[in-house]
Amino acid sequence: MKDFSIEEKTKLAIELFETGHNCAQSVFMAYADVFNLEPELAAALSVGFGGGMGRMREICGAVSAMAMIAGLKYPVADNNNREQRTRTYAAVQEMANRFKKCNNTIICRELLKSVAGKDTSPTPEMRSAQYYSKRPCTRLVADAAYITGKIIKEETDW
Numbered sequence: 001m002k003d004f005s006i007e008e009k010t011k012l013a014i015e016l017f018e019t020g021h022n023c024a025q026s027v028f029m030a031y032a033d034v035f036n037l038e039p040e041l042a043a044a045l046s047v048g049f050g051g052g053m054g055r056m057r058e059i060c061g062a063v064s065a066m067a068m069i070a071g072l073k074y075p076v077a078d079n080n081n082r083e084q085r086t087r088t089y090a091a092v093q094e095m096a097n098r099f100k101k102c103n104n105t106i107i108c109r110e111l112l113k114s115v116a117g118k119d120t121s122p123t124p125e126m127r128s129a130q131y132y133s134k135r136p137c138t139r140l141v142a143d144a145a146y147i148t149g150k151i152i153k154e155e156t157d158w
Helices: 006-018 023-030 039-049 061-073 082-103 129-134 137-153
Strands: none
Touching: 006 023, 006 137, 023 039, 023 061, 023 137, 039 061, 061 082, 061 137, 082 137
16 A cells, blocks of 8 residues: 555545535545545546535435445455455544544435535536535534545554
């Protein structure tokens, strides 16, 4: 696994979000090179998780990206290996718990309740300065990217 700076990955995730990638893509793509994934593949794998999975406002896309990265960090090579699966699930739970500690929830509609929590149309909004200014998403992407970096760098026996 390639070494990295958590601060640089967090900054990259913010830049990706602010240039039009969705929340899930921004976090996942920021760490793609750590796991030798091409940016295009990372973008394609994570795009459907944006907006709380396809804009259904369920689990925040940034949180979904953290779970995908946990699977890369702690893969399950043998489907019958409960220890490996437990380790992966524990990492996902720890990431989600840290995100909740910062934001009180991992549910997109609750995170966006004041601006777009009920909008589940599959058509994404146009990105503009107003779009970014009225949403907490840039901060949520930053939180998820930072938490991801911390978990990746921690040598914890889950």
